[in-house]
Amino acid sequence: MAQTRRLPQPLPFDQQVAIFSRLAESNPAPVTELNFSNPYTLVVAVALSAQATDVGVNKATKGLFAVADTPQKMLDLGLEGVTEHIKTIGLFRQKAKNVIALSRILVDNYGSEVPDSRAALMSLPGVGRKTANVVLNSAFRYPSQAVDTHIFRVGNRTHVAPGRDVDEVERAIEDNVPVRFQQDAHHWLILHGRYICQARRPRCGICVIRDLCPYEEKTE
Known part of the structure; x- marks a missing residue:
């Protein structure tokens, strides 16, 4: 019988604050990259x-x-x-x-x-x-978390929001990321996953949260 993968514990509060503070400092006003007018x-x-x-x-x-x-x-x-x-x-x-x-x-x-x-x-x-x-x-400025493959990867690699599927990662973000960062959390995570914490070869050498991230297979 196959064993269920054991998830790591989400990072503690102080580390969550540190990670999202750095992401916020590097990108104070993140937005979706899709163009829209309403x-x-x-x-x-x-x-x-x-x-x-x-x-x-x-x-x-x-x-x-x-x-x-x-x-x-x-x-x-x-x-x-x-x-x-x-x-x-x-x-x-x-x-x-x-x-x-x-x-x-x-x-x-x-x-x-x-x-x-x-x-x-x-x-x-x-x-x-x-x-x-x-x-x-x-559109409505509600702190909802739209989890895609990038956020799923970053949430699990960093232990910010571990989960076996996108629903678990969504709940983990809502439960563990401090409220002050919830509005922009999914933007920071998706952009980080798209441009820095990429799937095949993460760009750890230029990552602003490298020293806070528990991912073991870091690149130079």
Whole structure:
């Protein structure tokens, strides 16, 4: 019978403070790298970003959002119009259908406004918990934690938020990261994972939390 992997204990409070203080000092105002102008365009951008890069999504949405930055404008553009704008993104056909479907729901059920409720957001086609948490955090300034592969890796490597899956890491961030850092925690962690604590070869030599990190396989 396979044994369940034993998780390390999350770093104690003083080390959490030290790590996030350094991340905050190096990047005082972190934001999502997806371009958006309102809560609706953020919902669409994050929904399109699944299995795609932020750079690729931003290239596609530049033209899309220029002509359709509200649910009704997106419906007026139509499925073919949306598809044409986002055809450079992976899974673009299904994503275009989701964008039209969620726009219809927002118009019919929410007066064209994006709801500030995780459950309501997750009821929209193509919107999962991670997408909902990004919208709640970046559009509504709620300290939600959108855990992706970068945050999952950094949370476990640093022991800031150990977990066997993204849900456990999300709870570990909420339970262990001091409240003063919660609003920007997922931005700091995702950017750290994307540019410094990379999967195959972490850039430990330029890491601002190197001496605080328990990861044993550090690089120079």
